Amino acid sequence: MSQKQKVLFQLPTSISPDSLNGHNGRVLGMLKYFHDRRDRFSVDAIGGNKFGLPEWTADLQQEILRFVDNIFIYQGEDNWFDFVYSRAQSVYHQRLLQEQLPVDSDYFTPPGYVSFFNNLLARSSYDFVWINNLEYAHLASNLQSPNLQTIIDIHDINSIFMLVKKNIDLFKNLKFDHKANFAREIALLERFDKVIANSQFERDILAKELPTDKLHLIPFIVSGLDGLDNSSKSTPYEERVFEYDVLFVGADNQPNREGIQFFLDEALPLIVERKPDFKVAIAGKISSVVRVEPVLAKNLVCLGYVPDLAELYLKSRLVICPLRTGAGTKFKLVEAMAYAMPIVTTLHSASAVSLVDGVNAFITDDPAAYADRVSRLIHEPDLAARFSVQISKTYASQHASSAVYSKLDSIFFDANITKI
Template identity: 55%
Template sequence: MSQAKKKILFHLPIPIDSGSYNGTQGRILGVMKYFSDRKDFFEVDAVSGNKFGIVEWGAAQKQEILKCVDNIFVYEGDRNLVDFLYTRLQSLYYQKILQQQLPVDSDYFAPPGYVRYMRQLISQKNYDFIWINNLDYAHLAAEKTSEATRIIDMHDITSRFRLVRKNIPGFEKLKFDYESNFKREVKLIDKFDTVIIDAQNEREILSSHLPATKLRLVPTLIEGSISGSSTVPYQSREFKYDLLFVGANNQPNKDGLNFFLNSVFPEIVRHKPDTRFVIAGKIVREIQIDASFKENVDCLGYVPDLADIYLKSRVAICPLITGAGTKFKLVEAMAYAMPIVATKISASALSLIDGVNAFVTDDPMVYAEKVIRLLNEPELAQKISQEVAKTFENEHSSLSVYSKLDAILGM
């Protein structure tokens, strides 16, 4: 007699675009790939919501997600005026009157109507697990209303992310007290049975505040990518570009890329005038390339499939100077066994060790020096490629991540 499938209610904060390399979407796609590969053991319902006046979940989006899950339920928040007024008043009170960011434990993204909808779903089906993605939506399942095991995947420690956001235009005038918000965050996630983080440094931060049995480290899985050990060997690749940066249109990417273009790239070009640098992603809308580098830099914009670019680029760079959490672009570069040069904040959430499986530095001159070495010394680049491939296999491969998810879901 076959064992009954375990029932999971899986929350989606946003519609999922399989062509996107946004970090949140990438992490969720990896988990959904796991569910798909374990379809004989799980019955997965997805739940999400439309915001007031906006229909994010149309017929096409629902049909796409049904390729990965058994059912999709969408809260029609686009029609709920009460929820809209509830969230607008919160925003007005905190941001306009108090001149501060919303508290991290605010229910702004999970207003009462959405919570009631979620509880109705839970009451109608005997779920074994309820999985929430991102602290913003924690209130959807923060209170125990069934026997289901409640899981929250943090993606990032939100209070750290909000602290960084103080430097982003539109938020720089809003106050944010990190210590009090961090305490609020810990209190909220402690209501869940399992708290998933994706980086060792985040576990170190939270381990003194939450029971060790509650915290589970699950690195980001790259859905659909080939593994570092099975891709084309570095020494056998045909390179078109020397340097690669992949990024969405956000402030940390903009600041980091400007830092690189202004403080690092000129030194690289001075030593190697024919350096070819390719930038992929919507970040190209926000940057200006100096006229003297027009022949060196290709701005591709959004690229549906990055595999070819990864395999045709010698070195991946990640020069971010602000931000928090795991940099999805680096995990992708690791998947393709690319030599990496990153700043400390970029590499902080990953097992990248300077001089072993990557180069990590914040000094512009040292950054340029490491890039030049990788471009001039094929043996060094190959060695770093081999080491980062091993790291990827040990921590981010399907085999590694699936075993951690199996343990959480009682497989």
């Protein structure tokens, strides 16, 4: 067997294998790929603690070491120069210019972190450097070596994500020039050998700006660490015992708040008219902030944090994803697909994944139509079962580990790289 490919994998924030949200799930899914290909790869991980807030505890580092060979943490909280350097940018842009930080700012990668990163590169001979998120691009954007491939997994198009921030109180009064920042983003991405998008929608946007051999679509690997690839084969839809009609899972963020409130305010009353005992289960931190008319309180079950969602998915007739803003792939949608759940979603949410209205999901932005589609799946179990079968097939072809691993293999072991 040929020599293993050596990878330096950057960790954007501290993560735990026990916490599978959109961000964590994406990073953990990639680490799982490298672990499952450990006969082909040797992987070191690198991360950094923020000033005054050490996040990479010894326990979290030990958990990540289950999937990589070594982990190196930059103790940024000990570097006052980095603190002043980053905060000076924040003051200049947000307070003096009254604008959001530019997308190509090195706020998250001050000089001390870059030096730590470069020193690690100098000590070891890596074949690949993998960066997560544009905020950390400056760690590797200036590397030039014929023997080193630089890869960035953007997670989201940052200039689109920052538009969403304008709906958050902290950023409402800050200016943001989307066109100028998108151009900055493209210029930064062009410095990398490979750029990875996780949604078809964002790939289509970037494809107009980046060469085809540089840009790759790698969907979410939802299974990450917990074997969801097999969940869609666990209990056929017709054999499930339902406790809830609809399930919504979400963290407490602006797109989730707006989306679930749209459903509760405009669709739920119409559904309850047809089915007075209709039950909506809401899981995750979003549970603490939802509002509903008192007359509809009996139709809502706020579960808060649920450590194991598997049972909850299988006890729900269908999943809703009524989000109308946000960037990137909606992790909750792909997770629902892993459980072969019938889905009712919006055009915005569906744009990132392979959902087709009336074939493997219902997709609409109209409140009355949204209520009608949910009611149809509740009252037509045969239709819901057909959707379950179709969504299971879509998941297997697009998001199961075998499908995504094949796409990743093509990046690492293509014609220009020695195959193993």
